[in-house]
Amino acid sequence: MTLDLVIKGGNVVFRDGVRKVDIGVKDEKITCIAEEITEEAKKVIDASGQYVMPGMIDTHVHISEPGRTHWEGFETGSKAMAAGGTTSYVEMPLNALPATINKEALDLKLEAAKNQNYVDYGFYGGLVPENLDKLQELHDAGVLAFKCFLSDITSDVPGDFIHVDDYTMYKGMQKIAEFGGILCIHAENPSVTKKLTEEMVQEGRTSPKDYPDSRPIFTEVDAVQRAILFAKETGCKLHLVHISTSEAIQVILKAKQEGVDVTVESCPHYFAFTAEEVPEIGPRAKCQPPIRKAKDQEKLWQELLEGNIDWLTSDHSPCTEDLKQGNFFEAWGGISGVQNNVDLMFDLAVKQRGLAIEKFVDMIAYNPSQRFNLPYKGEIAVTKDADIILVDPNQSYVVKREDLYYKNKHSAYEGRTINCRVTKTIVRGNIVFDLEQGIIGEPKGKLLNAVK
Numbered sequence: 001m002t003l004d005l006v007i008k009g010g011n012v013v014f015r016d017g018v019r020k021v022d023i024g025v026k027d028e029k030i031t032c033i034a035e036e037i038t039e040e041a042k043k044v045i046d047a048s049g050q051y052v053m054p055g056m057i058d059t060h061v062h063i064s065e066p067g068r069t070h071w072e073g074f075e076t077g078s079k080a081m082a083a084g085g086t087t088s089y090v091e092m093p094l095n096a097l098p099a100t101i102n103k104e105a106l107d108l109k110l111e112a113a114k115n116q117n118y119v120d121y122g123f124y125g126g127l128v129p130e131n132l133d134k135l136q137e138l139h140d141a142g143v144l145a146f147k148c149f150l151s152d153i154t155s156d157v158p159g160d161f162i163h164v165d166d167y168t169m170y171k172g173m174q175k176i177a178e179f180g181g182i183l184c185i186h187a188e189n190p191s192v193t194k195k196l197t198e199e200m201v202q203e204g205r206t207s208p209k210d211y212p213d214s215r216p217i218f219t220e221v222d223a224v225q226r227a228i229l230f231a232k233e234t235g236c237k238l239h240l241v242h243i244s245t246s247e248a249i250q251v252i253l254k255a256k257q258e259g260v261d262v263t264v265e266s267c268p269h270y271f272a273f274t275a276e277e278v279p280e281i282g283p284r285a286k287c288q289p290p291i292r293k294a295k296d297q298e299k300l301w302q303e304l305l306e307g308n309i310d311w312l313t314s315d316h317s318p319c320t321e322d323l324k325q326g327n328f329f330e331a332w333g334g335i336s337g338v339q340n341n342v343d344l345m346f347d348l349a350v351k352q353r354g355l356a357i358e359k360f361v362d363m364i365a366y367n368p369s370q371r372f373n374l375p376y377k378g379e380i381a382v383t384k385d386a387d388i389i390l391v392d393p394n395q396s397y398v399v400k401r402e403d404l405y406y407k408n409k410h411s412a413y414e415g416r417t418i419n420c421r422v423t424k425t426i427v428r429g430n431i432v433f434d435l436e437q438g439i440i441g442e443p444k445g446k447l448l449n450a451v452k
């Protein structure tokens with residue numbers, strides 16, 4: 001039997017440690033792992049001196065196609081993911097038009113995504129006040145999870161996403177629990193953040209330095225507490241997205257210990273930047289919840305190092321350049337970052353802070369694969385999809401605009417030096433990115449299917 005691919009001599013990262021072994025791939029799957037594979041192969045990659053690990057499964061990405069394709073499209077977004085070591089992603093139900101809140105909107109997404117993705121992809125369904133009767137149809141149509149906003153979002157644009165009231169969160173959770181789904185929540189207290197923002201704008205306190213004061217830490221903690229209480233009441237599986245504070249994570253940890261089925265993600269930008277540094281970067285580093293102060297970030301690091309954060313996501317939330325200009329409070333809140341997240345976090349967490357490398361791969365791949373019912377992904381193991389990345393721990397590079405694949409080539413990380421580098425990305429055995437050649441071949445990304 002001729003193998004399709006052999007990856008030779010790399011330091012392969014397993015869930016229980018790193019071993020120098022070869023990996024054999026046939027028909028998109030990992031079929032053998034051995035000290036030395038001597039079987040014939042159509043292609044051989046020499047991985048010596050590099051880490052070989054599962055590609056990132058990013059469960060929080062915004063692609064605004066259709067409807068706002070000029071912000072980010074499936075083609076450009078998935079190229080950036082391939083270049084950054086992400087091999088699968090789950091796409092958020094907002095920013096595209098219409099928002100993914102019923103089967104018709106999901107069908108538009110599925111159609112737009114076809115033959116454009118360089119990595120594997122799946123979708124969220126949105127929960128909004130008007131679509132309680134559409135959750136089952138979205139679930140039946142294959143969405144991997146649901147998402148709602150507690151923080152204030154309203155829009156004048158027809159078809160745009162809006163936040164839930166408490167009644168909708170309650171009823172939505174009841175319905176999602178009936179079919180065993182997961183509700184993912186953006187947790188910030190809506191009325192406090194909204195009024196504080198209005199007040200500060202009126203007072204002219206609109207500099208980047210002022211921004212964290214419009215969304216104080218307790219507003220995240222409050223929303224997390226309420227979401228957990230509702231999850232307890234309804235028995236709905238809960239996942240809290242882009243948590244930015246240790247205080248919120250402690251509340252989640254306590255709920256876990258009490259048996260609540262809750263998980264939590266955080267994002268590289270909360271570890272890469274401090275509020276003190278944001279004024280220099282400007283609106284490119286604006287997001288919600290905001291980048292926190294250095295002393296708070298230090299506490300968040302402790303949570304990560306102690307294993308209290310289940311996984312990492314990019315929250316890649318791109319927009320056109322003009323929306324990132326001017327007044328910090330008026331600029332679009334969302335960070336373009338997906339292309340540099342794996343190596344950035346490897347540098348910050350593993351190289352600089354000593355996180356065990358096997359814990360790192362749990363946080364980028366294994367843990368989300370388990371929570372989102374994708375047991376065929378997330379790990380270097382025989383029978384799993386051959387979604388594999390190579391990371392060179394000894395290369396360093398500076399993030400440059402011209403190297404970004406995004407539709408709009410700006411990023412919060414421009415100019416930053418990252419002290420390791422993704423050098424190859426393989427999706428189901430196909431090499432889709434190579435540092436020398438760039439993106440390779442045609443888009444062959446497949447739709448992710450949850451195994452229940």
Ligand SMILES: [Zn+2]
Pocket residue numbers: 060062092315317
């Ligand atoms: Zn988001």
